[in-house]
Structures are given as structure tokens and as C-alpha cells.
Amino acid sequence: MTNRRIEKRLKELKKAIEDENISYGEFAELQSLRKYIKDDEVLEEWAGIPEKTIKEYIDYLGYAVEEGYVDEDVAKEIIDNEEWEKVEEMMFKADELANEKGD
Numbered sequence: 001m002t003n004r005r006i007e008k009r010l011k012e013l014k015k016a017i018e019d020e021n022i023s024y025g026e027f028a029e030l031q032s033l034r035k036y037i038k039d040d041e042v043l044e045e046w047a048g049i050p051e052k053t054i055k056e057y058i059d060y061l062g063y064a065v066e067e068g069y070v071d072e073d074v075a076k077e078i079i080d081n082e083e084w085e086k087v088e089e090m091m092f093k094a095d096e097l098a099n100e101k102g103d
Contacts, residue, residue: 006036014043022046035082050084057087064090 001009013030016022022030027046034047035054050057058079064070070090078086 003036006033009033010037010040010043013046014040017042017046050088052084052088054082054084057084060087060091 009029010033013022013026013033016026030043030047034049037043037047037049061070061075061078065072065075077083
């Protein structure tokens with residue numbers, strides 16, 4: 001599917017959402033197209049994209065690799081598989097550790 005076709009299809013899916021007429025098949029399709037969604041809160045929410053942007057997750061992984069907290073191959077695998085919940089968990093644990101040190 002070309003980028004232009006993907007953008008058109010995302011617009012069609014958004015219209016189906018707004019019209020409250022999205023099917024289970026379209027919902028599944030939207031989730032499969034999630035990596036192409038950019039700056040659209042409605043589509044992000046319906047596609048199950050976490051509140052933090054993917055860019056924030058990638059930036060955090062870059063920082064973690066630079067600081068030696070995460071192996072570069074592991075970070076690449078997380079990005080390739082879109083396992084953002086793993087990044088969310090890392091961020092949560094880092095916050096916990098920082099809070100413990102601050103106490």
C-alpha cells in the first residue's frame with residue numbers, strides 16, 4: 001500500500017469513527033496501520049497508541065542506549081516490534097528509582 005493510499009484510508013477510517021459506524025474489521029485494520037498515524041488524537045486513541053508519542057519512546061530508548069542502560073540491539077528490537085509498553089515500563093521503573101534516591 002502506498003503512503004498516499006494509507007493516508008486516504010486513515011481519513012476514511014476516521015470518518016467511520018466520527019460517524020460512529022466503524023466495523024470490527026475496520027478497527028483491526030486501523031490497528032494494523034497505527035505506525036502511519038501522525039498527530040491525530042482520535043486515530044491514536046482508537047488505534048491503541050499510548051498517550052506518549054512514539055517519538056518520545058524512541059528518544060528515551062536512544063538516551064537509555066547512550067547511557068548504557070539498554071543494549072542497542074534490544075532497543076532496535078523494541079522499536080521494530082512496536083513494543084511501546086516495554087518502554088513505558090522502563091520509564092516507570094526509572095522514575096521509581098529516581099524517587100527512591102530522592103527520599
